[in-house]
Amino acid sequence: MAEKTVGKPIKRTEDPRLIQGLAHYVDDIKLPDTLHAVFLRSIYAHARIKSIDVTTAQKLPGVVAVYTGKDIAQKIGPVPCGAAIPEMKVPDHRVLATTKVYWVGHPVAMVVAENKYTARDAIDLIEVDYDELPAVVDEEKAADPKSPVIHEKFGSNIAYKLTAGEGDIEAALKAADKVVKHKILHRRLAPIAMEPRGVLARYYPGEQELTLWTSTQIPHLCRTQVALMLGIPENKLRLIAPEVGGGFGSKLNVYAEEAMLGYASMQTGRPVKWIEGRRENMQATIHGRGQTGYIEIGCKRDGTITGFRYNVFADMGSYFQLLTPAIPTLTGLMLSGCYKIPAIQMNVTATFTNKMSTDAYRGAGRPEATYVIERAMDLVAAELRMDPVELRRKNFPAPFDNNSFKTATGLFYDSGNYQAALDKALKMADYNRLREDQRKARSEGRLIGIGVSTYVEICAMGPSSAMPAGGWESATVRIEPTGKVTILTGASPHGQGEETSFAQIAADQLGVEVNDLTVIHGDTAVVQYGIGTFGSRGTAVGGTAVYLALQKLKEKAGKLAAHLLECENVSFSDGKFCPAAAKAKGASVPEPVVPVGQAPGGSLPEPNPSGKQISIQEIALAAHLAKNIPPDMEPGLSATTFFEPKNFTFPFGTHIAVVEIDPETGQVHFQRYIAVDDCGRQINPLLVHGQIHGGIVQSLGQALYEEVVYDDQGQLTTGTLMDYAVPRAAHVPWFELDSTETLSPVNPMGVKGVGEAGSIGATPAIVAAVVDAMSPFGIRHLDMPIKPENLWRIINKKAGAA
Amino acid sequence: MAKINITVNGTTHQSDVEPRMLLVHYLRDVLGLTGTHVGCETSLCGACTVMVDGQAVKSCTMLAAQADGSTVTTIEGLAASGTLHPVQQAFWEHHGLQCGYCTPGMIMATAQILQRNPDPSEEEIRHGLEGNICRCTGYQHIVQAVRCAAKKMQTKSVASGR
Numbered sequence: 001m002a003e004k005t006v007g008k009p010i011k012r013t014e015d016p017r018l019i020q021g022l023a024h025y026v027d028d029i030k031l032p033d034t035l036h037a038v039f040l041r042s043i044y045a046h047a048r049i050k051s052i053d054v055t056t057a058q059k060l061p062g063v064v065a066v067y068t069g070k071d072i073a074q075k076i077g078p079v080p081c082g083a084a085i086p087e088m089k090v091p092d093h094r095v096l097a098t099t100k101v102y103w104v105g106h107p108v109a110m111v112v113a114e115n116k117y118t119a120r121d122a123i124d125l126i127e128v129d130y131d132e133l134p135a136v137v138d139e140e141k142a143a144d145p146k147s148p149v150i151h152e153k154f155g156s157n158i159a160y161k162l163t164a165g166e167g168d169i170e171a172a173l174k175a176a177d178k179v180v181k182h183k184i185l186h187r188r189l190a191p192i193a194m195e196p197r198g199v200l201a202r203y204y205p206g207e208q209e210l211t212l213w214t215s216t217q218i219p220h221l222c223r224t225q226v227a228l229m230l231g232i233p234e235n236k237l238r239l240i241a242p243e244v245g246g247g248f249g250s251k252l253n254v255y256a257e258e259a260m261l262g263y264a265s266m267q268t269g270r271p272v273k274w275i276e277g278r279r280e281n282m283q284a285t286i287h288g289r290g291q292t293g294y295i296e297i298g299c300k301r302d303g304t305i306t307g308f309r310y311n312v313f314a315d316m317g318s319y320f321q322l323l324t325p326a327i328p329t330l331t332g333l334m335l336s337g338c339y340k341i342p343a344i345q346m347n348v349t350a351t352f353t354n355k356m357s358t359d360a361y362r363g364a365g366r367p368e369a370t371y372v373i374e375r376a377m378d379l380v381a382a383e384l385r386m387d388p389v390e391l392r393r394k395n396f397p398a399p400f401d402n403n404s405f406k407t408a409t410g411l412f413y414d415s416g417n418y419q420a421a422l423d424k425a426l427k428m429a430d431y432n433r434l435r436e437d438q439r440k441a442r443s444e445g446r447l448i449g450i451g452v453s454t455y456v457e458i459c460a461m462g463p464s465s466a467m468p469a470g471g472w473e474s475a476t477v478r479i480e481p482t483g484k485v486t487i488l489t490g491a492s493p494h495g496q497g498e499e500t501s502f503a504q505i506a507a508d509q510l511g512v513e514v515n516d517l518t519v520i521h522g523d524t525a526v527v528q529y530g531i532g533t534f535g536s537r538g539t540a541v542g543g544t545a546v547y548l549a550l551q552k553l554k555e556k557a558g559k560l561a562a563h564l565l566e567c568e569n570v571s572f573s574d575g576k577f578c579p580a581a582a583k584a585k586g587a588s589v590p591e592p593v594v595p596v597g598q599a600p601g602g603s604l605p606e607p608n609p610s611g612k613q614i615s616i617q618e619i620a621l622a623a624h625l626a627k628n629i630p631p632d633m634e635p636g637l638s639a640t641t642f643f644e645p646k647n648f649t650f651p652f653g654t655h656i657a658v659v660e661i662d663p664e665t666g667q668v669h670f671q672r673y674i675a676v677d678d679c680g681r682q683i684n685p686l687l688v689h690g691q692i693h694g695g696i697v698q699s700l701g702q703a704l705y706e707e708v709v710y711d712d713q714g715q716l717t718t719g720t721l722m723d724y725a726v727p728r729a730a731h732v733p734w735f736e737l738d739s740t741e742t743l744s745p746v747n748p749m750g751v752k753g754v755g756e757a758g759s760i761g762a763t764p765a766i767v768a769a770v771v772d773a774m775s776p777f778g779i780r781h782l783d784m785p786i787k788p789e790n791l792w793r794i795i796n797k798k799a800g801a802a
Numbered sequence: 803m804a805k806i807n808i809t810v811n812g813t814t815h816q817s818d819v820e821p822r823m824l825l826v827h828y829l830r831d832v833l834g835l836t837g838t839h840v841g842c843e844t845s846l847c848g849a850c851t852v853m854v855d856g857q858a859v860k861s862c863t864m865l866a867a868q869a870d871g872s873t874v875t876t877i878e879g880l881a882a883s884g885t886l887h888p889v890q891q892a893f894w895e896h897h898g899l900q901c902g903y904c905t906p907g908m909i910m911a912t913a914q915i916l917q918r919n920p921d922p923s924e925e926e927i928r929h930g931l932e933g934n935i936c937r938c939t940g941y942q943h944i945v946q947a948v949r950c951a952a953k954k955m956q957t958k959s960v961a962s963g964r
Contacts, residue, residue, distance in 0.1 A: 021837015495901030693940030
């Protein structure tokens with residue numbers, strides 16, 4: 001009997017190939033006769049292209065082709081944007097710059113050569129004559145009518161304006177005893193998947209078939225869009241996401257390079273490969289966040305929140321990528337956090353700037369929401385001299401289920417028990433004791449801070465009505481004639497471990513061993529259309545599709561089992577079907593058969609009227625041989641489901657950070673980090689922990705280290721990992737994790753999702769802890785990233801003044 | 803072209819390479835050992851870490867020509883005779899990897915840490931891994947894996963009488 005695995009921390013089945021260096025990321029796929037592509041990118045943020053001379057580059061031995069924007073302007077369609085907002089301005093985003101360049105990194109030309117060293121050499125031989133223009137760098141100043149205009153035909157840099165929310169915000173703020181206002185910055189962040197992007201294209205002219213291997217989170221959506229860009233039939237484009245080395249939203253996109261590589265292979269008739277360098281990745285892979293916001297929060301003297309307004313300038317960059325304009329709308333949806341707030345309003349001014357596009361980076365708009373509401377709660381607590389925990393508790397809704405908590409942002413949260421997660425975290429931290437220790441330490445002049453964040457996130461994206469290109473997910477489950485189980489999922493993972501967690505779901509449902517299962521994903525020629533892995537949707541939507549396909553498959557298997565066992569009904573457990581007709585009908589159950597030679601006192605076989613049972617794997621063989629199946633039954637044993645969720649899910653939790661700041665250096669040292677997360681049912685707690693750890697560290701990076709910096713001329717000054725500080729092992733404390741389990745009513749397994757929890761819940765806790773530590777200096781808020789230098793300056797200025 | 807003589811994972815190769823060819827490109831593109839990854843081009847991320855004459859080296863900032871006469875071990879050469887190296891086993895057991903891209907470098911760096919210090923503390927492990935970036939795991943499971951590997955290797959060396 002196969003042991004049940006759901007809920008157990010089993011080792012991943014994908015790991016053996018990864019730990020031995022035997023996996024195949026795009027650059028590991030070698031095709032004979034492959035050419036190599038390198039892009040020439042703009043060194044200016046904003047400039048007119050006067051001329052491009054490629055003649056010298058073309059003459060370099062080994063160069064096969066050089067393409068410029070003019071060469072392909074009529075051949076390749078624009079880079080797509082899947083989001084639509086009323087009256088939004090959509091720039092014509094061509095794959096290569098034609099008349100102007102709009103950001104440092106904007107692709108201007110592509111060289112294709114016999115090897116990558118030659119292609120790289122040829123790039124230096126292309127002469128571009130630029131007329132530099134003033135750059136627009138700040139998202140707020142971009143909206144100023146006096147600002148230079150990036151896309152002249154729009155007359156301004158405003159991409160769109162949007163007001164969202166419900167309730168009478170003016171009245172709510174007027175009715176408040178206090179209104180707290182503050183400016184809040186969310187710096188641009190670089191996702192930095194460790195595997196940069198990469199594309200390998202191979203065109204077979206005879207078959208007229210293009211195959212693209214690309215490092216993407218959305219193979220099917222990418223195939224549809226690239227086929228449209230290239231003007232080839234979608235079913236003549238096979239797109240394969242092989243091993244994908246992380247994404248964090250940066251590969252939830254369709255990029256110019258994907259179409260350019262396909263085009264180059266079609267032109268040259270040879271495979272063409274491009275592998276992004278890290279510098280290119282910093283310049284030309286999407287960034288995240290990028291908001292300058294102003295909050296106003298109204299409260300009663302007792303701490304009751306009356307209303308919350310967020311006016312925000314959202315940085316789009318110069319072009320839209322796939323979801324660029326949609327990201328701030330997600331911020332608007334989650335402004336209520338886990339609190340009862342009767343009136344909420346968000347006013348977005350989305351602006352174009354001479355920078356790379358922003359788009360979905362882990363959390364995608366929701367970390368911004370959680371951060372502003374959590375900062376707002378802390379500011380209110382400071383204003384009212386209330387404990388921040390008490391203030392939060394006061395504004396929590398009572399525990400709820402059944403999609404019943406309605407917010408003034410128009411959402412119905414699925415289920416929640418915010419008190420339980422908070423209580424557990426406070427207990428783990430011994431919160432009262434921590435506060436006492438803090439008082440003591442402060443009296444000794446030490447700078448200790450405690451930060452608490454109670455967060456909720458919107459996940460399992462999502463109902464199709466709320467998504468640009470379908471929010472459902474697909475799965476096929478097939479039992480092969482030999483009894484091996486194949487699962488095809490449309491939710492193509494890139495490190496989340498779904499090859500294991502989906503196999504766990506299926507193994508339990510079918511009563512087979514995890515090792516008898518294979519999960520296949522990422523190849524559009526093999527897997528039915530699917531959406532992809534992002535928005536914490538892999539298990540909650542993709543896993544649910546697998547679960548439902550399993551039920552369908554078992555239903556058919558059950559019918560065939562009944563036919564073969566010659567009974568009306570069957571029961572299924574531990575991978576085997578038994579006749580259940582007698583039981584079901586309440587008819588007399590025959591005496592159990594006691595095997596000869598066995599004492600009656602020993603274990604007896606289950607009641608089994610005909611003495612027969614049949615395994616689901618035997619059923620699979622019978623279904624494929626099809627010699628004895630019911631006349632109205634199709635041969636084979638496979639089932640496909642397209643699962644459409646009726647609502648999002650809303651995971652939540654409490655994070656507590658305890659820090660000490662070294663007054664000599666301004667360094668932030670973590671004393672403790674506690675997180676209690678509720679992601680509903682956990683399929684594999686080991687993977688859940690992994691997701692939370694990783695998310696917290698990305699939060700920690702955002703809070704203390706990371707920032708994409710463009711200077712006043714729009715020059716990217718954080719262009720390598722030398723200048724952009726990704727947290728390393730020594731920056732990170734030991735995390736103390738626990739969880740509560742509140743099932744989601746949105747899907748049958750009760751899964752909520754966990755991919756983004758850490759990156760949403762942790763940032764406010766860390767910032768709050770540092771602010772709390774600095775409160776003796778009168779500090780109530782500090783903008784991220786809170787670098788030692790900022791703290792040192794505050795500490796020393798005050799010390800000097802004292 | 804430069805002539806090099808180099809032993810990789812126990813096999814000796816003689817090659818003519820461009821003098822500017824990076825060691826990592828030699829390993830990946832000439833020898834087809836694609837387990838060693840390139841993550842940053844500036845020797846900051848450590849994904850390309852291999853052993854050159856017993857020292858952990860970032861192969862994206864070493865020329866193949868510089869490795870002439872050297873003995874190189876890559877991730878593919880770590881699992882001797884088909885058995886996983888204790889560090890590989892420990893990374894698997896403790897979920898020390900997610901997307902797997904940094905993993906070969908992390909494992910090679912870990913092997914070096916444990917060579918130098920068979921029983922490192924948490925702080926020593928975190929310090930030892932400073933040259934390697936992982937964007938997925940948050941490092942905690944990696945730290946646990948390194949500790950576990952240290953135990954496995956100590957037990958092994960006790961068992962073998964060393």
